[in-house]
Amino acid sequence: MRFLVTGGAGFIGSNLAKVLEKSYRCKVYVLEDFSSGHFKNLTGFEGEVITGDLSDAELWRWLRERFRFDVVFHQGAVTDTTVQDQNRMMKVNAESMRYILDACLQWKAKLIYASSAGVYGNSPPPMREEEGLLPENIYGFSKLMMDRIALNFLQEHPEMRVVGLRYFNVYGPGEAYKGKTASMIYQLYRQMREGKRPRLFKWGEQKRDFVYVEDVVRANLLAFERDISGIFNIATGQARSFNEIVFILNQYLGTNYEVEYFDCPYEFYQNYTQADISKARKELRYEPLYSLEEGIREYLRRLL
Numbered sequence: 001m002r003f004l005v006t007g008g009a010g011f012i013g014s015n016l017a018k019v020l021e022k023s024y025r026c027k028v029y030v031l032e033d034f035s036s037g038h039f040k041n042l043t044g045f046e047g048e049v050i051t052g053d054l055s056d057a058e059l060w061r062w063l064r065e066r067f068r069f070d071v072v073f074h075q076g077a078v079t080d081t082t083v084q085d086q087n088r089m090m091k092v093n094a095e096s097m098r099y100i101l102d103a104c105l106q107w108k109a110k111l112i113y114a115s116s117a118g119v120y121g122n123s124p125p126p127m128r129e130e131e132g133l134l135p136e137n138i139y140g141f142s143k144l145m146m147d148r149i150a151l152n153f154l155q156e157h158p159e160m161r162v163v164g165l166r167y168f169n170v171y172g173p174g175e176a177y178k179g180k181t182a183s184m185i186y187q188l189y190r191q192m193r194e195g196k197r198p199r200l201f202k203w204g205e206q207k208r209d210f211v212y213v214e215d216v217v218r219a220n221l222l223a224f225e226r227d228i229s230g231i232f233n234i235a236t237g238q239a240r241s242f243n244e245i246v247f248i249l250n251q252y253l254g255t256n257y258e259v260e261y262f263d264c265p266y267e268f269y270q271n272y273t274q275a276d277i278s279k280a281r282k283e284l285r286y287e288p289l290y291s292l293e294e295g296i297r298e299y300l301r302r303l304l
Contacts, residue, residue, distance in 0.1 A: 001024065001026045001027070001070045001071070002026065002027045002028075002029065002067070002068065002069045002070055003017075003020050003024075003026055003027070003028045003029070003069065003070065003071050003072075003073060004028075004029050004030075004031060004067075004069040004071070004072045004073070005017045005020070005028060005029070005030050005031070005072075005073045005075060006030075006031045006032075006054060006072070006073070006074045006075055006076035006100070007031070007032060007037060007054075007074075007075035007076030007077060007114075008028075008029075008030025008031060008032050008037070008042070008045075008049070008075065008076075009030060009032040009034060009037030009038055009039060009041050009042050009049070010032070010036060010037040010041065010075060010076070010079070010174075010178075011041070011170070011172075011174045011175040011177075011178055011182075011213070012075050012114065012167070012170060012174075012213060012216055012217070013030070013032075013037065013073070013075035013076065014030075014037070014041035014042055014045070014174050015172070015173070015174050015213050015214075015216075015217050016073055016075065016217050016220055017030055017042070017045055017047065018042075018044060018045055019217050019221070020073070020221075021045065021046055021047060023221065027047060028045075028046075028047035029047055029048050029049075029050060029067070029069070030042065030045070030047060030048070030049045030050065031049075031050045031052060031054070031063075031076065032049060032050070032051060032052075032076070033051065033052060033053045033054070033076075034051065035078075036078075036079060036080070036177070036178060036181075037177070038177035040177070041174050041177060050063075053092075054076045054077075054092055054096040054099075054100075055091040055092045055095055055096045055099075057099060060099035060100070060102070060103055063103060064102075064103050064106050064107075068107050069103075069107050069109050070107070070109055070110070071109055071110045071111075071112065071224055072100060072103070072104055072109050072110070072111050072112070072113075073112050073113075073220060073224075074097075074100055074111060074112070074113035074114065075113075075114045076092075076096075077092060077093045077114065077142075077143075078092045078093055078139070078142075079139075079178070079181060080139075080180075080181045081118060081137060081139040081140075081181070082181075082266070083138070083139065084138065085138075086138045089138045089139060089142045090138070090141075090142050090145070092142075093139070093142035093143060093145075093146060094142045094145040094146055094149065097113070097145075097146045097149045097150065098149060100113075101149070101150070101153045101162070104160065104162075105157060105160065108160075110160075110161040110162070110163075110224065111150075111160075111161070111162045111163070112162075112163045112165065112220055112223045112224060113146065113150065113162070113163070113164055113165070114164075114165060114167055115143050115146060115147055115164040115165060115166040115167070115231060116139070116140065116143040116166055116167055117166055117167065117168040117169070117209070117233070117235070117270075117273050117275065118135055118137065118139050118140030118143050118270075119133050119135050119140050119143050119144040119147065119166065120132050120133065120134065120135070120140075120273070121134040121135045121136035121137075121140055121268075121270070122134075122136060122270060122271060122272075125239065125272055125273065125274035125275075126237070126274045126275060126276040127233065127273065127274065127275055127276060128233075128276045128279075129166070129231050129232065129233060129276075129279055136268045136270075137268050143166075146164070147164055147231055150162050150164055150231075151231070154229055160229070161227065161228070161229050162229050163223040163228065163229060163230060163231075163232070164230070164231040164232070165216075165219055165220065165223060165231075165232055165234045166231060166232065166233045166234060166275075167211070167216060167234050167235075168208070168209040168210070168211050168233070168234065168235035168236075168273055168275050169183060169184075169208040169209060169210045169211065169235075169273065170183065170210075170211055170212075170213055170216050171183035171184075171185040171186060171210055171211075171212065171213065171295065171299065172212050172213030172214065172295070172299055172302075173213065173299065173302045173303075174213065175213075183210070184208070184242055184245060185210065185245055185249075185296060185299070188200075188242075188245055188246060188249055189249055189253075189300070189303065192246075192249055192250075192253060192255055192257055193253070197257050197258060197259065197260045198246050198249075198257055198259050198260070199259070199260045199261075199262060200242050200243070200246070200259050200260075200261055200262075201242075201261070201262065201263070201264040201269070202261045202262065202263060202264070203243075203261055204241060204242045204243035204246070204259055204261060205241050205242075205243060206241065206242055206269075206270075206271050206272065207239040207240060207241050207242075207271070207272045207273070207274065208239065208240065208242075208270075208272075208273050209235040209236055209237065209238060209239050209240075209273050209274045209275050210236065210240060210245075210292050210295070211234060211235045211236050211288060211290075211295075212288075212289075212290035212294075212295035212298065212299070214289070214290065214298075215234070215236075215288045215289055215290055215295075216234055218286070218289070219232075219234045219280070219284065219286050222284045222285060222286055223284060226283070226284060226285070228283055228284070230279075230283065232277075232279055232280040232283070232284055232286070233275040233276060233277050233279065233280055234275075234277070234280060234286065235274075235275035235277055235288070236275075236277075236288040236290075236291065236292070237274070237275055237276065237277045237288070238274070238291075238292070239272060239273065239274035240292050243259065244292070245292075245296070246259055248292065248293055248296050249296065252296065252297060252300055253300075
């Protein structure tokens, strides 16, 4: 069995690629353009790396002719939600989905892809898969278009299997190379480790559904193992504030930093995300194993 992981040198993709090798003893290929992924995330990876741009139609023609994959785990994307280049965001995140689906159709391969909670914008929580699809930035819109392309494909090809996983706020090992787009958990940890006061937008009560990367990887494996298609929220189902993160980090690091609050510079900012994960629980048998406290504790073991 052969697996392809797009964005495989990125945060989630690299974690997934290495677990796939270990769990299934299979041949894993990574497709990566290294615009945000980093080769050091693939330390210990034993498969092959294909270097190329997701939105390059010629690349996908070459891949269709040269390879055959049984499952494609599509994690590659422009992940910086502050990018304003609408054309680039749509070409990489949405248009490339058409190339991937065409390839999967030729290979008769299952596709499992990364969608995002960005599709919900500031819709009232808890966010459900069929409701509140009101993205407020081009990133969220591009991910919603991915979902639409996938659902239309399934209508035309019901024999195929396509699973979209709407990740909420993922954190964990491998995200350091994302820079400013790394999770708030990592950003706050770095500030505090460097002896600085943690900085938050006023007044730190913005809430997110934080999910540890190991739960996200396990959701991908469940999607692979089950004979199912559809779109699913992947999160914990619990919303926690940024202030709570600082409190937990202070506890674990043995520090007592007070927060420095400042005005939010963004015109659009998600203030509250919380997933309804009942569909994933029922159909994927997904159950998050890490609370925020447990996830941060495990993460710090890897960071310190």
